[in-house]
Amino acid sequence: MRSTVVRPSTAKDRLVIDSMVAKNNPATVPQKSQRKRTYRSGQAESGNGAHSAASDGNDFRPGLISAFILFHLIAIICWGLPWQARPVQTVNAILRPYMLWTGLFQSWNMFAPDPTPLNSYVKAVVITRDRHLKVWNFPRMEELNLSQRYRQERYRKFQEVLPDIANQALWPDVATHVARMFASEADPPDRVMLIRFSSPIDPARGESEESPAQPWDFYDDYIDPGDLK
Amino acid sequence: MTSGSFKKAWDRFFFTPISPLPLAWFRIFYGTCVTVTLLLLHSEWLDWFGVHAWVTRSTMARVEPGVRLDLFSVIPQDDRWIAAFFWIFLVFALMLTAGLWTRVSSVFVFLCLTSIQQRNLYILNGGDVFLRVTGFFLMFAPAGAALSLDRWIAIRRGRQGSEPKPILPWAQRMIQFELAFLYFTSAWWKLKGHTWVNGTALYYVFHLHALARFPLPDWIRAPVLLKIGGWMTILFEFCLGVFIWIPRFRYPILLLGVLFHFTLEYSLNTPIFQWDVLTAYVLFIDPADLERLWYSVRSHLTPALESLGSRH
Numbered sequence: 001m002r003s004t005v006v007r008p009s010t011a012k013d014r015l016v017i018d019s020m021v022a023k024n025n026p027a028t029v030p031q032k033s034q035r036k037r038t039y040r041s042g043q044a045e046s047g048n049g050a051h052s053a054a055s056d057g058n059d060f061r062p063g064l065i066s067a068f069i070l071f072h073l074i075a076i077i078c079w080g081l082p083w084q085a086r087p088v089q090t091v092n093a094i095l096r097p098y099m100l101w102t103g104l105f106q107s108w109n110m111f112a113p114d115p116t117p118l119n120s121y122v123k124a125v126v127i128t129r130d131r132h133l134k135v136w137n138f139p140r141m142e143e144l145n146l147s148q149r150y151r152q153e154r155y156r157k158f159q160e161v162l163p164d165i166a167n168q169a170l171w172p173d174v175a176t177h178v179a180r181m182f183a184s185e186a187d188p189p190d191r192v193m194l195i196r197f198s199s200p201i202d203p204a205r206g207e208s209e210e211s212p213a214q215p216w217d218f219y220d221d222y223i224d225p226g227d228l229k
Numbered sequence: 230m231t232s233g234s235f236k237k238a239w240d241r242f243f244f245t246p247i248s249p250l251p252l253a254w255f256r257i258f259y260g261t262c263v264t265v266t267l268l269l270l271h272s273e274w275l276d277w278f279g280v281h282a283w284v285t286r287s288t289m290a291r292v293e294p295g296v297r298l299d300l301f302s303v304i305p306q307d308d309r310w311i312a313a314f315f316w317i318f319l320v321f322a323l324m325l326t327a328g329l330w331t332r333v334s335s336v337f338v339f340l341c342l343t344s345i346q347q348r349n350l351y352i353l354n355g356g357d358v359f360l361r362v363t364g365f366f367l368m369f370a371p372a373g374a375a376l377s378l379d380r381w382i383a384i385r386r387g388r389q390g391s392e393p394k395p396i397l398p399w400a401q402r403m404i405q406f407e408l409a410f411l412y413f414t415s416a417w418w419k420l421k422g423h424t425w426v427n428g429t430a431l432y433y434v435f436h437l438h439a440l441a442r443f444p445l446p447d448w449i450r451a452p453v454l455l456k457i458g459g460w461m462t463i464l465f466e467f468c469l470g471v472f473i474w475i476p477r478f479r480y481p482i483l484l485l486g487v488l489f490h491f492t493l494e495y496s497l498n499t500p501i502f503q504w505d506v507l508t509a510y511v512l513f514i515d516p517a518d519l520e521r522l523w524y525s526v527r528s529h530l531t532p533a534l535e536s537l538g539s540r541h
Contacts, residue, residue, distance in 0.1 A: 065243075066239065069402075072403065073403075076362075077410070080410060080414050081414060082417055082418050097296065100295045101295070101296050101297055101298055102298060102365060103297070103298055103346065103361050103362070103365065104362055104365060106362050107358075108410075108418060109418040110354075110415060110418075111430065111434055112419045112421070112425070113419065113421040114424045114425070114430065115434045116433070119438050119439070140439065146442070154273070154352040156439045156440070157353070157354060158283065158351055158352050159439075167351070169291060169292045170283075170351070173282075173284050173285050173288050174283055177276075177281065177282070180281060201432070203429050203433075203452070
């Protein structure tokens with residue numbers, strides 16, 4: 001008698017053959033098909049008591065939630081995309097109060113559009129009433145050990161943005177904060193200068209030719225003694 | 230695609246119940262990242278957020294006007310109150326991690342997190358922003374449905390069975406969306422920069438002295454490799470944003486994402502930025518695979534623990 005080889009032509013055939021094989025030798029059935037998959041991401045087994053909330057026609061909650069989801073998808077996409085199209089900017093203008101209030105504003109422009117082309121750090125110079133000079137160095141990550149760098153990294157971020165002319169509203173606060181560190185009734189701080197030292201990163205010049213850091217005195221003003229109280 | 234089939238797909242994606250396991254793990258990782266963030270800032274809570282901080286509250290209100298969810302506007306402006314605020318924040322972050330009063334904890338953690346970020350926007354990195362925006366949706370998610378003290382208490386009191394109930398996934402989907410959106414948008418932003426397009430961007434990144442952590446071998450910093458690395462970064466972020474939704478590509482993409490972030494964690498000093506983003510990866514793992522992984526770890530650990538116990 002000629003033996004017949006059955007080649008499964010459909011998924012159903014394969015399941016039938018698998019079950020027939022399993023009856024004779026369960027070990028040959030792959031573990032995945034044997035394992036009870038109660039859950040699957042995005043799917044549910046029928047008959048386990050779970051049901052889609054959307055299937056209940058009397059429940060208005062899925063409609064409300066869908067509206068909530070859709071609203072936030074549109075809001076987040078319009079806000080987060082670097083796209084100047086007029087409809088997008090119109091949506092942003094309308095939703096701006098909500099995005100700012102909830103804290104959903106977001107911009108994923110890490111090292112973008114371009115990384116900063118400068119190595120920089122900031123120092124503060126305090127001149128006291130008796131004309132003594134005191135210097136406060138914002139923590140420089142490259143001078144700290146690993147643990148200190150991890151804990152004080154916020155200073156790196158702050159030094160990066162502080163000298164930006166768009167952030168000049170912060171300069172008096174920063175100067176006052178530094179002055180407070182040297183507050184003394186005998187010889188109080190009188191004037192504070194904030195200086196950025198920067199050197200450009202130039203791929204054409206290479207590492208061996210990094211130029212020395214150039215100072216820029218971006219803030220220089222007197223301290224009101226009342227501000228130190 | 231007809232509107233009927235779109236609605237079916239929408240309902241299936243957002244409302245078909247799924248296992249609570251991935252969300253529970255996300256809650257644990259998220260809570261841990263928030264806790265670590267607070268602890269890293271601990272010695273400077275008042276320097277950054279106190280009455281006489283680097284940037285005062287009045288200056289922040291002037292440069293960033295508008296009504297904001299900000300608990301600093303309601304607590305007394307006194308450093309003792311502000312310090313107490315942080316300790317309470319820390320307690321709720323730990324409670325969220327453990328899954329105790331999960332819903333309440335998630336709301337408090339979000340309010341506190343968004344408050345400190347609104348208080349000083351100048352020291353934030355992308356990881357902080359990711360924690361904030363995903364924390365918003367975590368408030369709406371049944372994050373205590375598994376691996377939580379809430380559930381353990383409910384089982385002890387006979388209110389729940391031994392198997393956790395499936396949950397509606399819509400809030401989890403929004404967190405997954407935020408992760409994919411982060412990568413996709415990041416790639417788009419980079420394409421707007423001429424250094425990423427001409428391949429010199431990574432040269433600048435790896436020559437920022439303040440950002441460097443551990444040294445990279447010289448051969449990695451060769452110009453041609455940095456160029457290829459820059460272009461691969463854009464391609465990779467685009468793939469992470471798009472192909473992560475396709476099951477066939479998901480695990481390889483996630484694995485590459487983990488390697489990508491580990492590389493950044495090694496080479497750049499951006500505290501827990503990478504871990505903040507990696508928290509959401511668990512949401513894309515099939516719950517059956519999570520269980521299999523857990524059984525595998527347990528089966529390897531149990532004999533080791535038993536032999537350790539027998540020696541003592």
